[in-house]
Each structure stands twice: as structure tokens, then as C-alpha cells.
Amino acid sequence: MRLKTTLEQWQTLQAIEQAGSIQSAAVTLNKSHTTLIYSVKKLEDQLGIKLIEVKGRKAGLTEHGKTMLRRAQSMLEQARELEMISEQLNSGVESQITVAIDHLCDPSWLYTPLSEFLTQNNTTSVQVVETSLSKTTDMVVNELADIAIINLPITNYPAEAFGTTTMVPVISAHHPLARKPQVSLADFATTSQIVVRDLGDSDKAKQNVGWLRARQRITVDNFDHAFRAVEQSVGFCRLPQHLVEYRQNNKIKVLELEHSNQYQVALHLTLPKGAKSGPAAIALYQALLKSVEYRA
Missing domain, CATH: 1.10.10.10 (Winged helix-like DNA-binding domain superfamily/Winged helix DNA-binding domain)
Structure with missing residues (x-):
């Protein structure tokens, strides 16, 4: 018609x-x-x-x-x-870009700048992929991502500081260890530890990080499952402090662990495609870098 x-x-x-x-x-x-x-x-x-x-x-x-x-x-x-x-x-703006975000990163560090980026760009769709350990490396070296938030340094891929994530040991508020003012690694010998699975595809490249050699290891896919497992007294786990604070849950307790109370993981921002990066990827990358100043 x-x-x-x-x-x-x-x-x-x-x-x-x-x-x-x-x-x-x-x-x-x-x-x-x-x-x-x-x-x-x-x-x-x-x-x-x-x-x-x-x-x-x-x-x-x-x-x-x-x-x-x-x-x-x-x-x-x-x-x-x-x-x-x-x-x-x-003008060559990409119709879609992929952002790989390491699971240790506070999601708000990505989504706040992304929201501002989208007010200036209503053309480019954004795929956000959560990664961990070897999958993070794989997304970078195989150029599967346009922007990557990583923690472990990757050879030949320059990166800028993006912040640090503090990992804290937590356990169910009903667990006997929750009543102790301070615990030691020896206390974990008879307690199961919950760890998050390496999301990489290659078994040879997969890594184990943060395992405290507990009696048993319960492996889950992500921190959401880990959090729920801790709530149900499955075991203890090291969780990102930002996640614990965001949920403000009285079902779990942060432990005072002797000589290993908390540790920090440095996060970095990189452009896996380097000089081949498109204008949208570069614009979002710059917005992410600028956001670091506001968080400082």
C-alpha cells in the first residue's frame, strides 16, 4: 500500500x-x-x-x-x-563489538561507562562475555573480544590499570567457624572449599587459583552459584568484596583469616585487536579508562 x-x-x-x-x-x-x-x-x-x-x-x-x-x-x-x-x-562505526569482562571485576565498572557510551552511539550493539582465567587469555590472544578487562598479564598485549578487586574469605553464618574471632588455614582442613571453574575450553590451559587445599573442593560455574552454596553451608569460599557488600546478606560472614585475611587482584584494560580496533571499540575503551578517575 x-x-x-x-x-x-x-x-x-x-x-x-x-x-x-x-x-x-x-x-x-x-x-x-x-x-x-x-x-x-x-x-x-x-x-x-x-x-x-x-x-x-x-x-x-x-x-x-x-x-x-x-x-x-x-x-x-x-x-x-x-x-x-x-x-x-x-564512517566505519562497528555494528557490534564484544567486551570480555573477567568475573573478578565489579560489573558496575563496565555498565556505568557503557550507559554513557550508548547515549552517543545508537548504532553499535554490545556483546558482554564473562570470562575467567584461561578463557580471559583465549578471548584476548584469539581476538575474540574488541575490549577485554583482564587480571593476569598477557604477553604482547599492552594494558592499562583498571582497578583492583579485593577477595575475602566467607562462610555461612551458621557454620561453626563463623563463631571464631580468627581462623587459620588449618581450620579449613576439614571444611569443603567452593571454587569457581576456569571457563576456558582447553583442559590443558585451565588454571587453579585460590585453592587453599581444603578437604574437598566444590567447583561451580560462577560467583552467583558460589554465593548461594556458601549460604547453604556447603563450604567456605573467597568472594569479591564488592559482591559481598552489594548483597549485604546476613546469611554469610566474612572470616578473619590468619596471615591471609584478604588479597587483591589487579585488573587491566586492553584492546585485543590493537591498531585494528574500530572507532566504537576505541570510544568505549576511552570511556572505560576515563571512568577510573571517577572511582579513584
Whole structure:
């Protein structure tokens, strides 16, 4: 079905409403008064309803005109967005980028800058992939990510400091160890430890980090499962402090561990594709780097 009206006609009607008169709208659109009157009259004929009425010395929209314009607003906005998107795509902006975020990183460190980035870019979709240990390395060296938040240094991939994550030992508030003012590694000899699985695909490259040689090891996929396991008294675990503070859960207790109460993991930001990185990836990378200053 062929449309009776054009975007330009609706844009004219919008300009009249915003400017308050046909004369002012003509100045805004850089068109003659006569041209606008003709455009509106033609639109009225095409729709079969009155859109403009004269009140005193000014012409304004009728109730029908206002109703129709409200419906047309989103259409005009979408048309403007389409033109903006075409300009961005024409300039080489990526249609999609992938961000690899190590599971130790506080997610807010990514999503706050990402939200700001998206206000300036409505073209690029963003895939966020959670990684750990060997999978983090794999995403970088195989250039599967455009931006990567990593912890372990990766040879030949320059990186900038992005922050540190503090790991704290936690256990169920109902566990006998929770009642002790301080515990030692020996106390864990008869307690199961919950560890998060290396998400890498290669068994040879997989790593074990943070295991305290407890009696048993319970391996889970992510910190959410680890947190829930601790709540249910499955065992103890080292969790990121930001996660413990965010959940503010009285079902678990942070332990005072002798000589090993907490440790910090440095996080870094890198561009796996280096000079091949596109403008959207670089823009988000710079936004992430700038956000470090606000957190300092």
C-alpha cells in the first residue's frame, strides 16, 4: 500500500506546533510562508481532516492535528535516528563489538561507562562475555573480544590499570567457624572449599587459583552459584568484596583469616585487536579508562 503522506509534511506540521505560528515555522525551516500553507493544505486533503485553525492572528493545530502529530512524533524521531545510524555506519562505526569482562571485576565498572557510551552511539550493539582465567587469555590472544578487562598479564598485549578487586574469605553464618574471632588455614582442613571453574575450553590451559587445599573442593560455574552454596553451608569460599557488600546478606560472614585475611587482584584494560580496533571499540575503551578517575 502506497503511503498518502510524506515525512516532510509531518515535519512541517511539527515545526508549526513547535514554533507557534506558520510564519515562525517558515523561518525555522528556511521556507516561504506560502510553501508551508500549501504543504499543510495538501496534507489535510490527503487525510480528509482539518489540521490547522486560525485563532486571532495565529494559526495553530486543531485537536485532530494535535492527535495526529502525537502519533507522528515517534515516526519522525525514528527517521532522524535512521539518518544518524547511516552516517555512523558510513564512517566505519562497528555494528557490534564484544567486551570480555573477567568475573573478578565489579560489573558496575563496565555498565556505568557503557550507559554513557550508548547515549552517543545508537548504532553499535554490545556483546558482554564473562570470562575467567584461561578463557580471559583465549578471548584476548584469539581476538575474540574488541575490549577485554583482564587480571593476569598477557604477553604482547599492552594494558592499562583498571582497578583492583579485593577477595575475602566467607562462610555461612551458621557454620561453626563463623563463631571464631580468627581462623587459620588449618581450620579449613576439614571444611569443603567452593571454587569457581576456569571457563576456558582447553583442559590443558585451565588454571587453579585460590585453592587453599581444603578437604574437598566444590567447583561451580560462577560467583552467583558460589554465593548461594556458601549460604547453604556447603563450604567456605573467597568472594569479591564488592559482591559481598552489594548483597549485604546476613546469611554469610566474612572470616578473619590468619596471615591471609584478604588479597587483591589487579585488573587491566586492553584492546585485543590493537591498531585494528574500530572507532566504537576505541570510544568505549576511552570511556572505560576515563571512568577510573571517577572511582579513584
